[in-house]
């Protein structure tokens with residue numbers, strides 16, 4: 001029987017010490033979905049992922065991947081998941097080619113040719129000894145190993161960490177391809193702009209607590225706009241109290257603020273005025289998330 005959810009967390013908690021670890025977390029990720037898991041340093045992304053992989057035993061609740069209990073059916077789950085750990089550890093004497101060959105042999109289903117193709121796209125030299133590789137090149141090996149057997153579910157802890165922008169884009173492209181093939185991706189990141197390029201939904205974790213889960217499209221639709229309007233004469237005082245407008249600052253004839261809501265209401269309010277300039281620009285997702293982090297309980301962790 002195929003599971004209805006690729007990932008299912010039910011009150012999953014992991015407590016290391018009082019106040020340290022994960023608060024009970026409930027979340028479902030549907031098959032074929034790309035889910036971005038965002039949070040500042042120390043928020044609990046790696047702990048969630050390690051618990052999801054059955055490396056850490058939950059202190060409460062349960063986690064299932066592809067219908068399998070991650071603690072009780074760990075081996076069966078691992079056979080079907082492509083995993084990239086936060087820190088890729090490799091045998092220094094081996095070459096990338098040897099590692100790919102061994103992984104392909106071990107897993108049986110692993111597709112060595114696809115692994116070589118991924119390595120080629122990432123610009124990875126498979127003939128070098130792993131011990132001589134830079135952090136970025138070790139990361140490329142990790143990404144290749146996670147993807148090469150075309151798993152139904154990818155669980156990736158900061159897949160673009162340490163990679164240059166061009167290679168980052170290639171990794172995101174590989175993830176988009178995985179989604180196009182109907183596979184599920186759960187990836188953690190600090191950087192919303194990269195998650196924005198690949199994810200359908202995002203979850204935000206702050207100080208061990210999953211505080212928000214939302215579709216990116218909805219998040220974007222709700223973003224405020226930066227308003228900048230310059231009047232021909234003194235700005236009208238009513239503008240300061242206009243519903244939907246916040247953070248209003250006047251600088252001579254120019255007024256700036258944040259607009260949230262129907263732009264027609266704003267235009268109606270301005271229609272009686274003589275303007276010399278007007279701009280209404282969406283604030284970026286990155287701005288919105290930085291704001292979210294700043295107001296977070298674990299805000300002091302933000303670099």
Ligand SMILES: Nc1ncnc2c1ncn2[C@@H]1O[C@H](COP(=O)(O)OP(=O)(O)OP(=O)(O)O)[C@@H](O)[C@H]1O
Nearest residue numbers: 016020021039040041042043044045046047048086
């Ligand atoms: N084995 C452990 N024992 C005790 N505390 C731990 C352990 N592992 C993690 N923690 C604590 O749990 C919290 C979450 O850490 P975690 O590594 O999951 O965060 P993260 O979001 O992945 O951070 P980063 O972005 O820096 O990788 C931190 O306060 C960390 O110190």
